[in-house]
Amino acid sequence: MSTTGHExxxxxxxxxxxxxxxxxxxxxxxxxxxxxxxxxxERQVAxxxxxxxxxxxxxxxxxxxxxxxxxxxxxxxxxxxxxNLFLGLTLGIGIFCIGAGAIHWAKKLMxxxxxxxxxxxxxxxxxxxxxxxxxxxxxxxxxGFTTRPLIRRTLLTAMLxxxxxxxxxxxxxxxxxxxxxxxxxxxxxxxxxxxxxxQPIRASDIPPGGMVSCVPEGLDKIEEEQGNLNARAKAPIVxxxxxxxxxxxxxxxxxxxxxxxxYSKICTHVGCPTALYEQQTHxxxxxxxxxxxxxxxxxxxxxxPAARRMPQLPITVDADGYLVAAGPFAEPxxxxxxxxx
Amino acid sequence: MSxxxxxxxxxxxxxxATFVVLLVALVGVGTAYAALSGLASGTAQAAGSSATPQQIxxxxxxxxxxxxxxxxxxxxxTSNGPTLIxxxxxxxxxxxxxxxxxAAQFGPQIQATKVSYTQEQIDALAAYVASLAPGPAIPSADxxxxxxxxxxxxxxxxxxxxxxxxxxxxxxxxxxQGKFAPPLTGASAKYIYEAMLTGPQSMPxxxxxxxxxxxxxxxxxxxxxxxxxxxxxxxxxxxxGPVSEGLLLWVLxxxxxxxxxxxIGAKVS
Numbered sequence: 001m002s003t004t005g006h007e008x009x010x011x012x013x014x015x016x017x018x019x020x021x022x023x024x025x026x027x028x029x030x031x032x033x034x035x036x037x038x039x040x041x042e043r044q045v046a047x048x049x050x051x052x053x054x055x056x057x058x059x060x061x062x063x064x065x066x067x068x069x070x071x072x073x074x075x076x077x078x079x080x081x082x083x084n085l086f087l088g089l090t091l092g093i094g095i096f097c098i099g100a101g102a103i104h105w106a107k108k109l110m111x112x113x114x115x116x117x118x119x120x121x122x123x124x125x126x127x128x129x130x131x132x133x134x135x136x137x138x139x140x141x142x143x144g145f146t147t148r149p150l151i152r153r154t155l156l157t158a159m160l161x162x163x164x165x166x167x168x169x170x171x172x173x174x175x176x177x178x179x180x181x182x183x184x185x186x187x188x189x190x191x192x193x194x195x196x197x198x199q200p201i202r203a204s205d206i207p208p209g210g211m212v213s214c215v216p217e218g219l220d221k222i223e224e225e226q227g228n229l230n231a232r233a234k235a236p237i238v239x240x241x242x243x244x245x246x247x248x249x250x251x252x253x254x255x256x257x258x259x260x261x262x263y264s265k266i267c268t269h270v271g272c273p274t275a276l277y278e279q280q281t282h283x284x285x286x287x288x289x290x291x292x293x294x295x296x297x298x299x300x301x302x303x304x305p306a307a308r309r310m311p312q313l314p315i316t317v318d319a320d321g322y323l324v325a326a327g328p329f330a331e332p333x334x335x336x337x338x339x340x341x
Numbered sequence: 342m343s344x345x346x347x348x349x350x351x352x353x354x355x356x357x358a359t360f361v362v363l364l365v366a367l368v369g370v371g372t373a374y375a376a377l378s379g380l381a382s383g384t385a386q387a388a389g390s391s392a393t394p395q396q397i398x399x400x401x402x403x404x405x406x407x408x409x410x411x412x413x414x415x416x417x418x419t420s421n422g423p424t425l426i427x428x429x430x431x432x433x434x435x436x437x438x439x440x441x442x443x444a445a446q447f448g449p450q451i452q453a454t455k456v457s458y459t460q461e462q463i464d465a466l467a468a469y470v471a472s473l474a475p476g477p478a479i480p481s482a483d484x485x486x487x488x489x490x491x492x493x494x495x496x497x498x499x500x501x502x503x504x505x506x507x508x509x510x511x512x513x514x515x516x517x518q519g520k521f522a523p524p525l526t527g528a529s530a531k532y533i534y535e536a537m538l539t540g541p542q543s544m545p546x547x548x549x550x551x552x553x554x555x556x557x558x559x560x561x562x563x564x565x566x567x568x569x570x571x572x573x574x575x576x577x578x579x580x581x582g583p584v585s586e587g588l589l590l591w592v593l594x595x596x597x598x599x600x601x602x603x604x605i606g607a608k609v610s
Contacts, residue, residue: 029609071571079571107609194551195501211545213501275505278516278543285517287505292517
């Protein structure tokens with residue numbers, strides 16, 4: 001039954017059975033029958049190994065020859081580091097040629113004989129199985145597991161309690177977010193300041209067609225205190241200005257200030273920052289999945305996977321003439337979540 | 342025992358042919374993309390000085406000949422082109438100077454092509470349009486001097502205001518319905534400044550009131566610094582990071598590995 005490889009019967013012996021046609025007939029390789037082909041293959045293998053050797057020498061040369069900051073211009077690639085380029089090329093060519101040579105050698109010149117190894121039966125012999133069972137019974141008896149109940153019970157108790165620490169750790173997945181997903185820093189009277197420079201903005205500062213990326217005043221203080229970016233993740237808005245007669249908004253009438261509209265910058269699909277604003281179409285495009293919102297029309301979705309409109313922030317001006325929020329967002333910003341319904 | 346019907350195996354294709362064709366096609370697509378994406382706008386020249394009446398008259402003649410069919414005889418705009426009253430000299434200098442105007446053909450977006458006018462003619466056109474109504478002027482050499490600007494602030498401003506469309510390395514990107522934000526590779530300081538000032542086509546306006554001169558200079562300094570950045574790792578792959586790098590590795594790298602695996606397993610004859 002246990003057979004190792006042996007010479008294979010080739011097709012013809014099983015040729016009548018279409019389900020088991022056997023191996024195709026052995027065809028000798030050119031190098032097996034033609035000494036000139038064999039010599040040619042030998043030369044090819046030697047050439048590959050020779051190229052590899054030269055490449056490794058080239059690696060050392062390149063290492064010495066090119067300083068790290070030397071930049072060369074290469075077609076298609078452009079400006080690139082000569083050292084990186086030649087070290088990578090020589091090492092890559094060298095290793096590839098060794099592998100290619102070895103495979104070429106094995107395929108063309110090493111013995112070409114089909115071999116078959118029969119599969120073994122998976123089931124052990126009856127004697128082996130009986131012996132294994134005997135060993136188990138003997139071990140069980142010798143350990144005293146059945147005769148010493150105190151040890152057995154304490155061990156079982158310990159094993160039962162083993163998962164408890166893991167379950168307790170699951171608590172750290174909470175607590176539930178509470179109202180965090182529904183609230184932002186924006187409230188009635190929160191002054192709108194431009195992102196990065198944190199300058200307050202007057203309505204006259206924004207020309208028609210203009211866009212400003214903004215955050216609420218005081219965001220930087222909160223970031224310093226809390227040391228995290230949760231507030232910032234929810235707060236960014238874009239201010240855009242269009243002619244008042246271009247606004248087709250039904251919801252949120254008078255949420256604009258003289259044609260200036262404020263929208264959340266967080267996509268309602270999966271929360272990417274969305275600020276690809278086209279001033280001619282008034283479309284706001286999300287770069288992640290191409291959700292497109294019409295800012296002239298309540299931020300409604302006109303294309304893409306987003307299911308909800310872009311939340312709009314009602315704005316007005318304060319006594320000093322600076323743009324402020326007229327109230328918080330009327331709906332949660334960002335992607336949908338389980339409890340939102 | 343019949344040894345019949347053993348026709349000699351006709352091998353019409355080499356076993357690796359499929360992979361070679363695939364590889365060639367992939368490399369071809371990559372090369373074509375790299376070549377096409379290299380298109381960039383032209384170079385800048387010094388901005389024109391204050392307009393003379395002759396210049397305005399010359400500009401008016403040029404306007405009537407080359408622009409009025411779309412923008413109207415008095416630049417009031419038609420169904421084919423917007424009004425130019427109040428767009429200012431900067432808009433004219435940008436649109437004509439980068440070869441966007443006169444428009445080669447209408448489409449989702451007017452694209453930069455060959456510049457059709459000399460800088461002198463462009464200055465005359467700009468002077469004429471600026472004479473119609475006040476608008477943003479062509480930035481002066483002093484305004485364009487970005488050498489002393491704050492590079493770090495420029496980076497922060499660029500990432501907040503520009504990167505969403507133009508990519509954080511200024512390589513451009515797609516907008517809706519065939520429109521796109523062009524790459525800033527090779528864009529001159531003057532045209533970057535004018536684009537921010539006037540908001541050409543889909544681009545919003547970033548006026549001096551919300552983005553003052555020093556901040557515009559900082560942004561320009563950042564773009565110029567990125568432009569000068571070499572690619573130490575070899576291919577820039579659009580400088581869009583893991584997306585294109587992953588795609589290349591998955592398609593080309595794994596394709597190559599698969600091709601070699603097929604070669605190793607292939608029968609020799």
